[in-house]
Amino acid sequence: DSGVTQTPKHLITATGQRVTLRCSPRSGDLSVYWYQQSLDQGLQFLIQYYNGEERAKGNILERFSAQQFPDLHSELNLSSLELGDSALYFCASSPRDSLRMGGELFFGEGSRLTVL
Amino acid sequence: DAKTTQPPSMDCAEGRAANLPCNHSTISGNEYVYWYRQIHSQGPQYIIHGLKNNETNEMASLIITEDRKSSTLILPHATLRDTAVYYCIVRVGGNQFYFGTGTSLTVIP
Numbered sequence: 001d002s003g004v005t006q007t008p009k010h011l012i013t014a015t016g017q018r019v020t021l022r023c024s025p026r027s028g029d030l031s032v033y034w035y036q037q038s039l040d041q042g043l044q045f046l047i048q049y050y051n052g053e054e055r056a057k058g059n060i061l062e063r064f065s066a067q068q069f070p071d072l073h074s075e076l077n078l079s080s081l082e083l084g085d086s087a088l089y090f091c092a093s094s095p096r097d098s099l100r101m102g103g104e105l106f107f108g109e110g111s112r113l114t115v116l
Numbered sequence: 117d118a119k120t121t122q123p124p125s126m127d128c129a130e131g132r133a134a135n136l137p138c139n140h141s142t143i144s145g146n147e148y149v150y151w152y153r154q155i156h157s158q159g160p161q162y163i164i165h166g167l168k169n170n171e172t173n174e175m176a177s178l179i180i181t182e183d184r185k186s187s188t189l190i191l192p193h194a195t196l197r198d199t200a201v202y203y204c205i206v207r208v209g210g211n212q213f214y215f216g217t218g219t220s221l222t223v224i225p
Binding site: 042 | 150212
């Protein structure tokens with residue numbers, strides 16, 4: 001158990017809909033990272049927040065947005081869903097704002113999104 | 117941006133050491149080498165990381181060559197539960213990890 005909690009574990013929805021994925025980081029971790037893993041793309045970095053502020057951005061679509069709240073939990077909002085958005089969405093946390101000095105990430109078990 | 121090259125798959129007999137190689141010939145002097153693994157569709161799990169020196173923890177050992185252009189992850193006594201995809205990662209710009217395609221390790225009874 002990494003200490004990172006993600007909900008829901010599974011989600012099935014229809015195209016055009018909007019969903020929210022939730023992540024609670026490990027106790028004391030200020031950074032939250034979101035990754036997407038689809039069958040043909042591997043693990044893709046989406047976005048990072050540190051103590052409520054956006055710190056780094058990866059391959060995140062404009063239809064997707066995220067935020068980190070004062071209690072440090074984070075939400076990833078996916079809107080106007082398309083079939084291709086079906087994937088595993090992982091949240092990871094870290095105590096630092098940067099991975100430059102050897103920081104590691106602790107991943108949750110993921111949220112599996114299926115868009116029909 | 118430093119990238120890594122790993123064999124797509126490997127087999128290892130249960131109880132034997134599993135040696136997973138990784139090439140990172142373009143690594144910069146201050147970039148760490150990380151290893152993660154992903155069992156089936158679970159969240160990736162941190163294994164170990166290093167900069168220059170060899171490292172060992174309760175899970176594995178990491179051997180980094182002197183020129184830092186390659187490394188080897190060693191699982192000393194592989195078990196069936198070690199069957200997973202193993203990712204060798206070097207930080208790529210900003211705060212993101214580039215996971216690549218990894219090595220699918222199958223531990224055979």
